[in-house]
Amino acid sequence: MLSALVITIFVVYALHTNLENESASSIVIKPNTVIPTPLPTDTPVATLGPTPGQAPLQTPVPAATPQGRYKNGTYVGSIADAFYGNVQVQVTIFGGNITDVTFLQYPSDRSTSRMINSQAMPYLIQEAIQAQSAQVDGVSGATATSGAFIQSLQSALSQAS
């Protein structure tokens, strides 16, 4: 089932030129089957992350499932333990492929105090993550496809098989 999430990637090459003063040229080598990664843009300033009562969080769509592998429809996965709380996802299948994955439940218990800093590590600083609006040159990051997400996703996909 998890093989649905294994990406078969074929590389396509493109050369772009840019006549602006600041940045001259760039080569972008892109796979032609991709997880959608939006370009960095101004983002709304808002507290984000899992909060009770918030709309379900959107996630990137796992790419490159074989054609017509799943039955069309919307499927709700089992509730999985994500250590700090529960995760439950909903999967939409259209044209036999995954077109959307949404969180129905996500850990939101921020008031829980967990001892991350040991006595010997007083230098670590904590904060709640917040959306920032800014123009950036590049972006680093991971997606929260945690184990609990995958468990819940797997259970939804098994209903669609």
Added chain:
Amino acid sequence: MGMPVIVKIAGNELRKTKKDLQKVFDYFNYVDEEYSPYKETSQVAKLNRGEEVSSEMKMILGLSEDLKKETNGYFDIRRLDGKIDPSGIVKGWAIKNGAEILKKLGYKRFYVDAGGDAEIVGKNWTWGIRNPFNVSEIVKVLELSDCGIATSGTYERGQHIYDPIGKKNIILDIVSLTVIGPDVFEADKFSTPAFAMGIKGIEFIEKREGLEGYMIDSRGIATMTGGFEKYVKK
């Protein structure tokens, strides 16, 4: 390597730049041919078939062994199914080498970014850390000069990061760990094993000289090392 590679150069020497970028492009092509676990003719495939491998592959295996010791086994190129996959160390090594090509050609301000791990050359590039819960948002804005940045997450190119010590299949408690180091090879080397350590990973980064880190857990709480603040713009 199966991910988008972006090379961005500041300046406007257009004619010279196209040929030089081609050299970087060709190098990444070479790395993909030699080190892709998915290509039958790669050194990695040969290794897993028990065939003789190149001296460069042997050098990478040596580096992997050193890193395994430095991380008390949390970096391990042997997967749960017994196959060897050195992608975790090849990526940062290759990006750094790609950047070296441009440095030797005289470029002073550029970056080489493969899937969000980057070698940053020159001063004051603005860099974002993606929100792991919503990839169209940025949660941290950094100002970076002459360094490397790498992020590990649970889902890296279709392979789960697992804990080679506890043999847990998937790390549950943290979702993203960004490491900044003197170059991308150093940052990338340590970001994967630190992630495999879970919540303790940020302590490992804190203890290591020359590395700073920003870890996001499954609640959306970030923990950063003491010296990370110096990179933060927002």
